[in-house]
Amino acid sequence: MIYGLGGALNLAYGQMAVMSAMVVLFAMDAGVPALPAVGLGLLTGALLGLVLDLTIFRPVYRRQGEARVLLSLLLTLGLAFVVDGFLTWRIPFRGLTLNIGGGPIDILGVPMRRGSLLASAITILAFALLFAFFRTTALGRAVRSVIEDEQGARLVGVDPRRMLRLILIMSGFLAAIVAVTRAMVTPVTVTLGFEITVFALIVTVVGGLGSFPGALLAGVILGIVNSIAASYIGTFLSLIILLAAAGITILLRPSGLLGVRE
Amino acid sequence: MPTLELRDVGKSYGGLPAVDGVSIGADDGEILAIVGPNGAGKSTLLKLIVGLEPATKGTIVFDGEDLTNYPPHRIRQRGIALVQQTPRAFPSMNVLENVALAALFGRANAHRDEEKALARAGEALEFVGLADRRFDHVGNLNLHQQRFLALARAVAGDPRVLLLDEVMAGLNDAELATSISIVRAIRDLRHITVIWVEHVMKAVMSLAERVVVLNFGKVLTQGLPQDVMRDPAVVEAYLGETSQSA
Incomplete structure (x- = not known):
């Protein structure tokens, strides 16, 4: 938050x-x-x-x-x-x-x-x-x-x-x-601290800074992406896939999913 | 004794004075206009009064209390409100919520009674003529209405002194007349002292009871509007050009 x-x-x-x-x-x-x-x-x-x-x-x-x-x-x-x-x-x-x-x-x-x-x-x-x-x-x-x-x-x-x-x-x-x-x-x-921080940071940026509905939406979507990647491809690659998904989202919508455009 | 008094107030940026030893006072219930060319230090002076900028010298006394360099929220709660030239409403809140926030937090010893705050906010919106827009998103208001919203936010906290920073710039004649009548009503009906920075000389001449002229951060002269306007030095240095453009 x-x-x-x-x-x-x-x-x-x-x-x-x-x-x-x-x-x-x-x-x-x-x-x-x-x-x-x-x-x-x-x-x-x-x-x-x-x-x-x-x-x-x-x-x-x-x-x-x-x-x-x-x-x-x-x-x-x-x-x-x-x-x-x-x-x-x-x-x-x-x-x-x-x-x-x-x-x-x-x-x-x-x-x-x-x-x-x-x-x-x-x-x-x-x-x-x-x-x-x-x-x-x-x-x-x-x-x-x-x-x-x-x-x-x-x-x-x-x-x-x-x-x-x-x-x-x-x-x-x-x-x-x-x-x-x-x-x-x-x-x-x-040793889990940085993983939690990184995931929270990705969710916040993808959802849109300061947007609570955006954070929820991004959390759900990225959680699904993370689970599918971990199950079908491998845990070792899930973070990379997560970051790639976040990167693509930010490229398409720089202010995040539900963030306010400046 | 003035309600609000500035004693030798100054503000420098990197050694350059923006406000240089200004000593002025506003009496209870007075409408005091501050005029002068761009860069004279008018807006900076208002920022010093409300604590948005720290003064580098002098004291600001309100009702006998030294408020110099108090944080802005405490100055607001003491009873001094500022309306800026560019209205700054909170975009995620509707019109009523914007004003209610000021009614709730912008008062000394506020009891945080939301019901009363909403009632005061509704009354403030009625006062500025925005009652029928209370549930509108602030993004749907035009500039003129956003300024009225800012005025409603200011008066909802029942301030003793209202500072206005060029709130009549860019208005057409009808909007200007409405704004003038609202500012006059703020003083007459709510007994609020108004200190008003303005470039629109037509409005200044019809509303102000006293005028202070600033130049290069210093007080050049002050007095009744008609006297100041006749001052050859003022006319030549500042008002001549502004009068023509207004």
Whole structure:
């Protein structure tokens, strides 16, 4: 979410997800039941967003335009490497898996894993709540005003720093949801951070910066492309095919699928 | 004591002064026009007042409180609103949502009551004559209507001082007459002090109660519109050319 907001990039997004997953893992190791452990993981994601806002994003938001993009890119990329390196050094072989019990469920004659279905349901619910927040609440409209015109937002009395802080906290919370839902399908290992970041970045750019319906549409389309490529061609080529699909989309529609043309 | 007072306010870019030691004040309920040639520092002065640009010297006092270099959202909430020459509506929101946002956030100690904000926004739209367009997409408004929308956004927060930056540029005679009557109503009915940067001298002469002339970032003279217009130095340096073009 932070990609489209205030012209800043968070390349440590995947690491936020992995750190949240590790908190869930260690909580469960310590005997905490799965549901409270997941709650702790979500709280961790939100807190990480707040910590980012209070630390490396402070100098970022003091700058405007290109300087803001570049500084956010450099600082968060550096942070991502540090977090990745630390986790790989200290707990190289750990991964979070959330086993959802029970056999597959038939959907239109296709057997679906319960974990996949639950993950999809949580994702759709999260998106619906997010969409409702941005569309129907005054606070959501205030955030949108900052996304669309930061100076204009200031002139109607909206404090952009507060809105940017809120969005980083929400972004961290969503990163934790990404980790938890992914762990229902496949293990979230300590080295997964950059893969999550790259996929999120591709989805955002293809969907259109700042467009939530665009991000959803791009996520679904690219997810299908990724799955087909992984199943029929090979996992080793799926990222290349994904990038090629994203590249073609951007060539045809530079503002993204549902982005606003400048 | 003036409601808004600028004391020796200055702004330099790379050592070059855009505004150079300006000291002016606007009284409660006054309509004060600021005129001068392009590059005189008029728009920069308004940006300094609302905090969009930091002043490099001087103080800006509003109701006895020093607001110099406060962030723009806090200045807006204190009661100073700006309408810029190029209207900047939020494109994903309809007309009413645009104004409601200002009604909700553009007030001091706002209680964030959305119902009341919507009511105030509706009333502000009624005031500027856009009530029947409230659910329209802002992209469907023409420039004239977008300026009225900007005015509605400004007055919806119940400001004490309204700053207008060349809001009458490019209007035809009918649009100009409507704009003049709305600005006059803003002062008369809402008791808002208006500080108004303008090039259209016909509008200035019919609406302003006092005129400040800026040149090269400094105050050249100030006074009643008819007196300023008769000042030979002003006529020769600034108003002669503008009067002909207006």
